[in-house]
Amino acid sequence: MRTVSPSEYISTPRPTLHWLIDGLIPRPGYMLLLGPPKVGKSFLAWDMACKIASGKSVMGYSCSGGPQKVIYLQLDTKEAAWTLRLKSLADSGYNLEIPNLRLVHPDDMMLPLLITTERGQAFIRQLMEIENPALVVLDVLREVHQDDENDSTAMKKVFDCLERAFGNTSVLILHHTRKMSIEDKASPDPVSLARGSSYITGRVDGYWLLYGEGPNRKLFFESRFQESSLTSARQDPSTGLFSFPDLEQDATLTPQLVTMCSLNPNRPHTSLWKDASAKYGISRSTYYRLLAGVKCCHITSFQASHGIPA
Numbered sequence: 001m002r003t004v005s006p007s008e009y010i011s012t013p014r015p016t017l018h019w020l021i022d023g024l025i026p027r028p029g030y031m032l033l034l035g036p037p038k039v040g041k042s043f044l045a046w047d048m049a050c051k052i053a054s055g056k057s058v059m060g061y062s063c064s065g066g067p068q069k070v071i072y073l074q075l076d077t078k079e080a081a082w083t084l085r086l087k088s089l090a091d092s093g094y095n096l097e098i099p100n101l102r103l104v105h106p107d108d109m110m111l112p113l114l115i116t117t118e119r120g121q122a123f124i125r126q127l128m129e130i131e132n133p134a135l136v137v138l139d140v141l142r143e144v145h146q147d148d149e150n151d152s153t154a155m156k157k158v159f160d161c162l163e164r165a166f167g168n169t170s171v172l173i174l175h176h177t178r179k180m181s182i183e184d185k186a187s188p189d190p191v192s193l194a195r196g197s198s199y200i201t202g203r204v205d206g207y208w209l210l211y212g213e214g215p216n217r218k219l220f221f222e223s224r225f226q227e228s229s230l231t232s233a234r235q236d237p238s239t240g241l242f243s244f245p246d247l248e249q250d251a252t253l254t255p256q257l258v259t260m261c262s263l264n265p266n267r268p269h270t271s272l273w274k275d276a277s278a279k280y281g282i283s284r285s286t287y288y289r290l291l292a293g294v295k296c297c298h299i300t301s302f303q304a305s306h307g308i309p310a
Contacts, residue, residue: 020052020068020134020170023226023289024061027134028168030159031223032207034177034194039210039217041174042077043240044233045137048172052135053100059244060251068134069100071127075113075143076174079106085240092239102131115144115161124165133169138162140174141200149196159203175200180211188220188230219244227285253280254290261296269298 004012020027035041051058055067074082090096104127114120138144144162147154162171177193184193190209191201201207206223210233219233219242231246257276264272273287282290 019064021058021061022064022294023291024058025135025170025172026205026225027064027170029170029206030162030204031170031172032194032201032204033172033174033210034190034207035210036177036180039212040235040240040242041210042074042139043235044210044242045139045172045174046072047241049101049135049137050095050098053098054095057251060247060249067100069102069131070135070137071102071104071131071133072137072139073113074103074139075111076140089239089241094239094241102133112146113144114146115165116147116158120144121161121165128165128167128169135170135172136166138171138173140176142176149200152197152199155197155199155203159200173204177209177211185211188218190220190222217242221289227288229283229285229289250282250286250290253282254294256280257287257290258294258296261291261298265297 018027019025020029025031033041033045048058049070049072052063052068053070055063055065057063077085086096110120110123113123115124141158142149145154145158147158149155162173176195177190178195180188180193188209188211190207191198193209194201194207206221206225208222209220210217211220212218212233215235215237217233217235218230220228220230222228231244234243234245235241236243260272260276261269264275269288269291273284276282276287277284
């Protein structure tokens with residue numbers, strides 16, 4: 001058994017962090033999409049799946065490596081209603097001819113799909129071997145187990161089973177919140193709002209909280225890789241799909257921030273964000289979000305000085 005110093009630890013050749021969506025979804029990784037019933041979680045997850053399978057940017061974040069294979073496991077909505085939703089999207093002009101986006105044939109789908117059983121594990125393993133996806137969307141968590149969501153030991157078993165089944169695939173898990181109060185909406189805390197044990201939010205790499213009424217909703221971000229942030233989410237009443245004008249507009253600033261880094265290589269981000277805030281009117285969290293997953297001069301210099309492969 002060997003021990004190392006902190007500096008030796010970070011310079012030890014190890015697998016580097018990879019992204020499915022730069023700064024947003026790690027690969028592999030587990031992300032949680034939270035929200036009350038009927039808020040639009042499935043619409044948002046479906047649109048993200050389509051964009052990732054097409055190699056398009058998601059909420060202003062670029063898709064690493066172009067189009068990626070995505071499996072969408074719809075377990076929450078009845079088959080007839082889900083089919084009607086997809087037909088409605090197609091009729092509105094939404095492109096559903098995406099070879100990299102796959103659903104299990106209705107006749108072959110296992111229902112209920114209980115991830116904690118050997119039969120459920122075998123089903124997922126077979127699916128992974130056939131398709132080898134970069135991302136699986138699991139809609140929703142409640143439908144893959146019959147355990148007590150308030151029991152942290154039970155939830156540990158569920159997530160251990162998820163990781164055994166999905167391996168190194170990125171997984172986006174949809175999950176319900178409890179009913180939100182006026183105070184919750186004014187200052188949302190996803191950990192306390194997520195239904196069940198806090199083990200669920202503690203186990204994943206990050207979570208998003210979608211909430212609000214009417215077409216103008218909010219999306220709250222929290223993850224291990226970026227500071228928390230809150231942005232507007234506009235739902236199209238005719239299609240149910242979302243747009244994120246603030247995020248899409250902010251993303252155009254990333255090249256300018258990278259240039260600012262290159263002009264100030266000796267100043268850390270903890271100092272430069274103040275200049276960016278004064279120049280572009282962005283917050284500290286937005287500054288770090290826009291540079292998440294981006295190789296500016298500070299990142300490449302750090303990697304070179306510690307012998308970390310680019």
